[in-house]
Amino acid sequence: MSPRILRTLALALPIACVALSPVRADDESWEVRLRAAYLDPANKSTAIPGLAPENAIHINSKTLPDLDFEYYFVPHWSAEVVLTYPQTQTVTVSGTPIGEFKHLPPMFTAKYDFLPDQPFQPYVGVGFNFTVIWDTNLAVPGVGTLKLNSTSIGPALQTGFDYKLPDHWYLNADVKWAKLGSDVNLVGVGRVSTVHIDPFLFGAGVGYRF
Numbered sequence: 001m002s003p004r005i006l007r008t009l010a011l012a013l014p015i016a017c018v019a020l021s022p023v024r025a026d027d028e029s030w031e032v033r034l035r036a037a038y039l040d041p042a043n044k045s046t047a048i049p050g051l052a053p054e055n056a057i058h059i060n061s062k063t064l065p066d067l068d069f070e071y072y073f074v075p076h077w078s079a080e081v082v083l084t085y086p087q088t089q090t091v092t093v094s095g096t097p098i099g100e101f102k103h104l105p106p107m108f109t110a111k112y113d114f115l116p117d118q119p120f121q122p123y124v125g126v127g128f129n130f131t132v133i134w135d136t137n138l139a140v141p142g143v144g145t146l147k148l149n150s151t152s153i154g155p156a157l158q159t160g161f162d163y164k165l166p167d168h169w170y171l172n173a174d175v176k177w178a179k180l181g182s183d184v185n186l187v188g189v190g191r192v193s194t195v196h197i198d199p200f201l202f203g204a205g206v207g208y209r210f
Contacts, residue, residue, distance in 0.1 A: 028072075028168070028209050028210050029071055029072050029073075030069070030070070030071055030072075030209070030210050031069075031070045031072070031162075031170070031207050031208065031209045031210070032067070032068070032069055032070075032207065032208055032210075033066075033067070033068045033070070033170075033172050033205055033206065033207035033208075034065065034066070034067055034205050034206060034207075035065070035066040035067075035068075035172060035174060035203035035204055035205030035206075036063055036064075036065065036066070036203065036204060036205060037063065037064055037065070037066035037084075037174075037176075037201045037202065037203035038061065038062075038063050038201065038202045038203070039061055039062050039063070039064060039087075039199050039200075039201055040061050040199055040200045040201070040202065041058070041059045041060075041061065041197045041198070041199045042196060042197060042198040042199065042200075043055065043057070043058045043059060043195075043197070044195070044196040044198065045057035045184075045193050045194065045195040045196065046193045046194050047193070048093075048184075048192050048193045049192070051093075051140065051143060051192075052093050052094050052193075053094070056093050056094045057091065057092075057093055057184065057193060057195050058091070058092045058093075058095075059089050059090075059091060059195075059197050060089055060090045060091075060092075062087070062089075064084050064087055065084055065085070066082060066083075066084055066174075066201065066203050066205070067082075067083045067084065068080050068081060068082040068083065069081050069083075070111070072113075075113065075116035075117070076112055076113050076114075076116055077110070077111070077112060077113070078110075078111045078113065079108070079109070079110055079111070080108070080109050080110075080111055080125065080127075080158075081106060081107070081108050082106065082107040082108075082109070082176070083106050084104075084105070085104075086102050086103070086104045087102065087103055087104070087105070088100055088101070088102050089101055089102075089103065091138055093140065098138050098139060098140055098146070099136075099137045099138035099139055099146075100137055100138075101133055101134070101135060101136040101137065101138065101148055102133070102134055102135040103131050103132060103133045103134075104131065104132045105129060105130075105131040105132075105178070105180070106129075106130055106131075107127065107128070107129045107130075107156050107176065107178060108127045108128055108129075108130070108156075109125035109126060109127030109156060109158050110125060110126060110127055111123050111124065111125035111158065112124055112125070118164075119163060119164040120161060120163055120164075121161055121162040121163070121164065121170075122159075122160070122161040123158075123159070123160060123161065123162070124157075124158065124159050125156075125157070125158035125159070126155070126156070126157055126158070127155075127156045127158070128153060128154065128155055128156055129152070129153070129154055129155075129156045129178035129179065129180055130151070130152075130153050131151065131152040131153075131178075131180055132150065132151055133148050133149060133150055133151065133152065133182065134150065136148050143186065144186050144187055144188065144189070145186070145187045146184055146185065146186055146187070146192075147184075147185045147187060148182040148183070148184065148185070149182040149183055152180045152181055152182055154178060154179025154180055154181070155178075155179050156176060156177065156178040156179070157176065157177045157178075158174065158175070158176045158177075159174075159175055160172065160173050160174030160175060160203075161173060162207060168208055168209040168210060169206060169207070169208055169209075170206065170207040170208070170209065171204075171205075171206060171207075172203070172204065172205050172206065172207050173203070173204050174201075174202075174203040174204070175200065175201070175202055175203070176200070176201040176203070177198070177199070177200050177201075178198070178199060178201075179198055180196075180197045180198055180199060181194065181195055181196040181197055181198065182194070182195055182197075
């Protein structure tokens with residue numbers, strides 16, 4: 001497991017461990033959550049011959065809102081869709097800004113809840129990310145205009161916990177990872193690099209079961 005995941009869960013676990021007595025899981029099937037999530041891209045890329053070395057293309061980190069809807073089929077199993085509004089990312093090559101692009105990255109996961117009848121409810125999830133990319137405005141002076149793929153589809157992983165509060169409310173901490181990338185195409189030439197954004201999303205927020 002990534003050290004970043006371990007650090008996040010190590011910080012969150014003491015909060016959850018204050019629970020001293022079991023609580024029966026709610027019978028309601030839906031939960032909605034709102035989180036603040038920190039997007040931390042891996043920023044791996046192949047070299048651009050004659051222009052930039054390996055891993056020189058960077059996408060900015062940022063904090064964004066994370067809204068999800070979850071449906072519980074049975075106490076242990078559920079399905080979740082994770083949404084946000086369209087995001088704008090800036091791009092640099094070897095530290096030099098070259099423009100920006102917009103994307104919408106919904107994520108879909110199937111989740112297993114280990115302790116649905118307890119106040120501390122850890123879970124894991126697996127699914128996929130489907131990112132739509134548009135409004136690409138990237139150019140390297142003296143070289144030309146760059147374009148990205150319009151979509152990216154890849155696997156997604158998730159871990160975290162809910163901590164039960166009164167009246168159907170929950171605290172939540174969550175870590176997600178998604179396989180996300182694109183070819184970088186120079187207009188009139190073709191592919192010049194491939195970027196692997198592959199971000200982690202570290203989130204914390206609240207949920208409501210209904």
